[in-house]
Amino acid sequence: MIVGTAGHIDHGxxxxxxxxxxxxxxxxxxxxxxxxxxxxxxxxxxxxxxxxLTGFIDVPGHERFIHNMLAGxxxxxxxxxVVAADDGVMPQTREHLAIIELLGIPLALVAITKCDRxxxxxxxxVQAQVAALLAPGPYAQAQQFVVSSISGAGxxxxxxxxxxAQARVSQRSxxxxxxxxxxxxxxxxxxxxxxxxxxxxxxxxxxxTLLLGKSAKAVRVxxxxxxxxxxxxxxxxxxxxxxxxxxxxxxxxxxxxxxxVADWLR
Numbered sequence: 498m499i500v501g502t503a504g505h506i507d508h509g510x511x512x513x514x515x516x517x518x519x520x521x522x523x524x525x526x527x528x529x530x531x532x533x534x535x536x537x538x539x540x541x542x543x544x545x546x547x548x549x550l551t552g553f554i555d556v557p558g559h560e561r562f563i564h565n566m567l568a569g570x571x572x573x574x575x576x577x578x579v580v581a582a583d584d585g586v587m588p589q590t591r592e593h594l595a596i597i598e599l600l601g602i603p604l605a606l607v608a609i610t611k612c613d614r615x616x617x618x619x620x621x622x623v624q625a626q627v628a629a630l631l632a633p634g635p636y637a638q639a640q641q642f643v644v645s646s647i648s649g650a651g652x653x654x655x656x657x658x659x660x661x662a663q664a665r666v667s668q669r670s671x672x673x674x675x676x677x678x679x680x681x682x683x684x685x686x687x688x689x690x691x692x693x694x695x696x697x698x699x700x701x702x703x704x705x706t707l708l709l710g711k712s713a714k715a716v717r718v719x720x721x722x723x724x725x726x727x728x729x730x731x732x733x734x735x736x737x738x739x740x741x742x743x744x745x746x747x748x749x750x751x752x753x754x755x756x757x758v759a760d761w762l763r
Contacts, residue, residue: 498663499552499695499736501570501602503593504579506558509610511538512646513579514553517656518542535562537569537680539693539736541725544660550724551659552695552736558589563596568680568753570597572695574666574734575604575659578627578639582615585623586630598634604662605636608655613645669733674759675699675707677737682751685740689719690748692757693738699759700732701739709743710755716743 502510511534515521518540538555554573556566570576576597580590597605607627612620624641631637640658644651677694684690701707705718722738723731731737739757 498575498659498666499554499573499734500575500577500659501554501573502556502577502579503566503570503597504558505581505584505587505589505593506560508558508579508581508584508587508590509646510534510558510577510579511555513577513608513610513644514538514540514555516644516646516649516652517659518553534558536565539725541736544656544663548660548663550726551663552724556593558593560589560592563589563592566593567596570600570602571678572697573602575606575662576602577659578605578607578636580607580609580623580627581611582609582620582623582643583611586626591630594630594634594636598636603667604665605631605639606655606658606662607631607639607641608651609641609643610646612643612650613648666734669696670698671700671732673699674761675701675705675757676759677701677739677757679751679755679757680753682748682753684748688740689742690746690751691738691740692751693736694757696731696733696735696737698733700730701737701759702730706760707739707741707757708760709741709746709751709757714743714746714750715760716741716746716757 534557540553541550554569556569642655676698681693720740
């Protein structure tokens with residue numbers, strides 16, 4: 498299962514994922530300086546002992562980085578809509594909700610964060626705001642969880658709900674050609690170029706040939722990770738990292754949103 502956050506800036510999305518996963522994540526220098534999320538963040542954690550790893554995608558809440566939010570939201574199975582108890586529903590709460598509705602994300606849970614900062618009456622007011630916001634749309638029945646990433650209140654209950662949701666996630670088809678939209682590309686010393694994304698269809702193995710981007714440049718899969726674990730095969734519904742190589746392939750040629758597809762889909 499792939500879980501993505503959504504919500505207004507400074508509503509505690511990053512802190513909530515840290516509380517859920519126990520992982521601080523890899524903040525960029527600019528993000529630390531600004532005290533806000535600018536680009537996509539990734540974490541992987543088991544929701545229960547022995548459970549498979551769940552992928553978490555953290556998105557920025559500032560309106561200037563809505564394109565990054567959109568890149569992270571595509572392909573997720575469940576959205577975790579985060580609303581701070583002190584602020585309540587804000588502009589990017591509405592904007593992010595509109596985006597995930599348009600994308601057709603099938604499942605949603607709501608986290609009312611920062612409950613330790615307000616009186617219980619304020620929490621009830623925000624819960625009513627959220628219920629009214631969701632009522633006309635597909636997430637009218639979404640469960641709400643009142644949480645604090647500082648004290649840990651409500652975190653166990655939210656984790657249990659996420660675990661239960663895994664059983665409701667529809668399996669993506671592994672039939673047909675492999676398709677992945679690139680959301681990151683970087684170079685690792687000694688390994689070369691790595692691209693990441695959520696596999697939307699099919700499966701891919703080490704040694705496969707894929708076509709990259711509009712030019713349909715042929716690239717070979719040298720190795721891969723699925724859900725942040727080394728693997729020989731990755732398939733639809735997983736977060737995938739591919740170590741790729743190709744003739745005169747340069748990192749500058751790869752852009753967020755480029756497709757990687759099976760070579761026979763040419």
